[in-house]
Amino acid sequence: MGSFCLPSTFSSCIRSSAATNSMAMAAFLSHHPKILPQPFLSTTFRFISLSTSTKPPRKLFQVRSVATPAEGIAGFESMISGTERKYYLLGGKGGVGKTSSAAALAVKFANSGHPTLVVSTDPAHSLSDSFAQDLTGGTLVPVEGPDSPLFALEINPEKAREEFRTTAQKNGGTGVKDFMDGMGLGMLVDQLGELKLGELLDTPPPGLDEAIAIAKVIQFLESPEYNMFTRIVFDTAPTGHTLRLLSLPDFLDASIGKILKLRQKIASATSAIKSVFGQEEKRLDAADKLERLRERMVKVRELFRDKESTEFVIVTIPTVMAVNESSRLHASLKKESVPVKRLIVNQILPPSASDCKFCAMKRKDQLRALDLIRNDPELSSLLVIEAPLVDVEIRGVPALKFLGDIIWK
């Protein structure tokens, strides 16, 4: 079902969608009184009142969201069926609309009766901006507006790593060194230092921050207060990070393997000393913590690969560069066995009814990129969801509902 709009004006979309959802749009307008000039606002409201009459809206222009049928991939209905917990990860190139699509999906889930959690692990959070509510703080924050509970969680990946590092240092750093020095075994700790445990946390490999943040969320999700959530939506950091994140367990395996070997040496030395002097054996908690992180990362990776519970949705825009990047992303996700079914192609210019040359050129260019998608060996098997470019920023729950109703069908 499409809605009909004047050329590239969201305001006209507001008017046409008002026919189906005038309440939401009235609320949207009350949140955004400055979007439209005053005379336009009055026409808008006149339209809303007209929308209950039999007079049809002006159909100058059609804005459509087209879901190309891909074999065996069901629509939004399949995403809301069942009450067992499901995870949706939205990822793609920077600035293509990941946050908007993720927030719109979370609103739609909540409005479909699913208590939903939307999580951002992107260091440059924009969930607060997208919902036009303050969701910062690193804890669960209720989002006002949807019918069922919707909570947001913005995890600051750098802060998560910092917390991890501080605890690791407090428990394992100098305490262990002093103890081992006292035993004349400081040299072993120096060797541990050479394994760059500190450096690993000070200058982390790309993706480690987000890995720690996601591991933290997974840990949260195991606690009872999170039991209620049946849908979890992740707004992830741009492409590269997500990919590196998947290879982190292997990376940590390699680092931790070395650390654990040394730890064993130290443990046997200290237990010998302990048996002679009755000293208390101290643990290298930094290594312990890394090991636990690795275990959690393995869990995260398993979860990412579980077809029953998880889906990674790629978001892109119709440009050759973005399409090529999405193609590479899909290839890498496939290699990592992460289930992908849908591709959102966002910000598509509707066909112009005016003689705007720029719009016509731009649209031609976009159509070429759409063709590229159809012929791309990586992307052609996906369910392609085309979403239009609207003429104002999508902010606030009513606007997200508007976008969600276009994208998620």
Ligand SMILES: Nc1ncnc2c1ncn2[C@@H]1O[C@H](COP(=O)(O)OP(=O)(O)OP(=O)(O)O)[C@@H](O)[C@H]1O
């Ligand atoms: N279909 C659309 N029509 C108009 N504006 C849009 C559309 N989709 C997204 N935007 C706008 O584009 C900007 C970027 O969107 P968004 O923040 O969702 O992208 P992102 O991929 O999450 O970005 P980042 O990689 O920086 O996190 C925002 O201002 C958003 O309102």
